[in-house]
Amino acid sequence: MRTPPDRRAFLRTGGLAALALGAQGTPALGATGITGRDATGATGTTGRGSVSAPRPADWRALAGGLEGKLVRPGDAAYDGARKLFNPAFDAVRPSGVAYCANPSDVAECVGFARRLNLPLAVRSGGHSYAGWSTGTGLVLDVSRMSKVSHASGRATVGAGAKLIDVYDRLAASGVSIPAGTCATVGVSGLALGGGIGVVSRKYGLTCDVMESVQIVTADGRLLTCDANHNADLYWASRGGGGGNLGVAVSFGFRTHPTREVTVFFLHWPWSRAVRVLRAWQAWGPSAPDAMWSGMHLSRDGGTDVEVVGLYLGGRAGCERLLDRLADAAGSPSSSFVRQTSYRQAMLTMAGCGSLSVSQCHLGGSLPGQTRGGRLSRDTFKAKSHMAYRPLSEAGAKALVAQVARPGEHTVLLDALGGAVSRVRPEATAFPHRTALYSVQYYAHRSGAAGWARTAHAAMRPHFGDHAYVNYIDPELGGWRAAYYGGNAARLAQIKAARDPGRLFRLPQGI
Template sequence: MESAPAGRTLDRRTLLRIGGIAALTAGAGLPARTRAAAETGTAARTGPRPSDWRALERGLDGRLIRPGDAAYDAARRLFNPAHDAVRPAGVAYCANPSDVAECVNFARRMGVPPAVRSGGHSYAGWSTGTGLVIDVSPMNAVSHSSGRATVGAGAKLVDVYDRLAADGVSIPAGSCPTVGISGLALGGGIGVVARKYGLTCDVMESVRIVTADGRVLECDADRNPDLLWASRGGGGGNLGVAVSFRFRTHRAREATVFFLRWPWARAAGAVRAWQAWAPSAPDEMWSTLHLSREGGTDLQLVGVHLGGKAECERLLDRLADRIGPVSSSSVRKTSYLQAMMTMAGCAGLSVSQCHQGGSLPGRTRDGRLPRDRFTAKSHLAYRPVSEAGARALVAEVARPGSHTVLLDALGGAVGRVRPDATAFPHRAALYSVQYYAHRAGAAGWTRNAHAAMRPHFGDHAYVNYIDPELRGWRGAYYGANADRLARIKAARDPGRLFRLPQGI
């Protein structure tokens, strides 16, 4: 075995690799095919031994948590308790890209299926599994310089907003505070200022990815541009493990937030009026229409206007003229960060409190946000829903249960990008539709409501609201971009190490 060059110090990880390889060098004189079988075949057939897991643990700068460890039950859980029955063989909290590469190589060599986790919000629970969970939460640094933000893949949205706000800038992102930036950006990133600044993936200029062969690749317009394209809407967990991103930023000016309610009797008319108003409003205006059944029925408009209160009220008056008098309203100007905190449901909390509680990476000791048991499905509306469709949607929401339909406005900057410029294809969509249900009967309601609205909305869906029951998911998520994504997958992960039930 080669010795280290003079003056070079071997780090702990290199020494461990050498130690692990030493046991294999006895077969160095074997034919390549036989040697490959000695290195990977036996482990892949039998699975890793306890000593293999211990070697992985020693090779990480981060932390490996295994069944029987005190932190295991907390470490294995996702945001949605519906997936609590899943018990991974290990959860690796990766401190740096080298840790991720170590885990990817371990998974490939040992035949252990990897699952990639940033925030743990996968609707289908696919950010966990029975193999090795590669959790990037410790890689959460956020920095800004010269109009660009460098963001670790494990950063939670509330922390991204907070840390960039200190420099007076931000990026377009979502509203759920504990979502990881990686999952959001890789799937596209519909968010509260998308109409003004685009999707999260639209401001992504580069991404670092650990691919299936364990390499850490820089991906931008000049280096590995195929991976950059696929990472801008192709969905997380498909092509490797993202470890960091670079985004263009925008100035974080003051904003106006608003909440309006109407009587439920006006719900069908409100859907029709809102869909004619919201996607064509000035780019500074973003809104979401909520039709809810939580005890009683509720019709509410929520949103952010990136401008003054008077202009916001003028635009809202135009909508109210079409729907009818509001039953309540609140319109107020606030800082950009507070606007994002309000949309996150954290208006009365500190940034630290706007997390899940705990001591593991991504959580805070004073975190107050609970987990949430739910099921969800989605549509993307490419054309206005008819009067009959609006009545059908209202009828579905009015059924007994605990559920909400959320209509999020698109258009604006989102629609000015070509459908093939990024992997996210839904540039012509007017708005997204999410069916979100809690408690007993939730799965039945989402299934029935989605089926009832399919004739009105068609077969388009958002990959970040991933739906394990969705038929024709390739076309629904990716449209005409599906074939290009499949070619990139075949070239970059021919052995399909990263394998999801709805993986490209």
């Protein structure tokens, strides 16, 4: 069996060994960040007149006012500091990259951009699908604010923490939070956009366990937002996406205890794709809450039909549930089912099953990287739908036909339902509570954009116009309704009250 791709980045760590379970413009609500599903950074102008070029003395003053580090063009670290996860945005050259060490640094950068009408972008993991975690002005990087601690069932997590580090550090306390699989995604963008993850059917979205968030607002204030303080910002921060109301610097999350779990990877021949798809969409979203699964229809190095998942329990219970899928889909041509620790399962789901936590990073010496990091960047294009009803036979055939077209691409379907569906759509800013599963069209290398556009358009009659803000799509028409549904109007009201001057702006901003 081949190693499953990292579910957003297609990070390849090689062969069955990776499955060895042996002995992841403008200041965003948070910076970027299932899966290691990522987030929206932000770029734009302050909206108060023309953009002015800061003088050298201005940059020197900013650098002197930071506990962190400001990297400018010509500095040795600049070429690495300016790059995002997706090399498609390598041509963008910021005027400066500020690695903020604390909320005071963030406030300093916000004030700098406000005074000088300078475009500002916020970055944590640098995974923004639209490249909105970089820009030509100042990039505010929160990667240094990555501390993770746990006490009395609650985790405090810095906005710059990468998902694999969140899992690893909480594992020491025998707890975790529901989050995605892409190892290098920043927790902030994931949580602010909702946070679909591998245990969401049991414990909810990442935003559902967010008990508080600290945000630096447009006027430079640091606000604690929870159910009793700044409740409007707290509501908007749970699914409203980044780039609209401020810069998140820290989160408080409710944790759940961990135990051994079971991971699985099942494959069928391409000729069975339609049957497996229809069987999975009936089984996955309605399975017991302890069972999460995703389906991959792939034409990347050959066609493949895969169901991947994680069961919060032992192997025997998992296999009983998988037998129900096989009864409808037919027996898989290959299968891998293994009980393991929760921590090791998260490494495996990130495509890092044979790597250490340190190796499960991008390589380098900048914040968020490790010198022994083995993961690589990927040039990709992606779009999304949220499936509110099952695909018909004709719809399933249409999706399989799109995947079969020439190119290197995958459609990833992630089961929802369970705890996700038991929250009212208006209770948080994330509106897609009744969706059965998310759909991601992910393509890389030559022809990626053309395939993604065609596949998305072909499936629109079947899926409708719902989309996931964490898979931000700069080409999407009607994006307000697609991302936010009935919550769009309330988000706009909060924006008008909290940022009337529209300091925080991005192309798809509230």
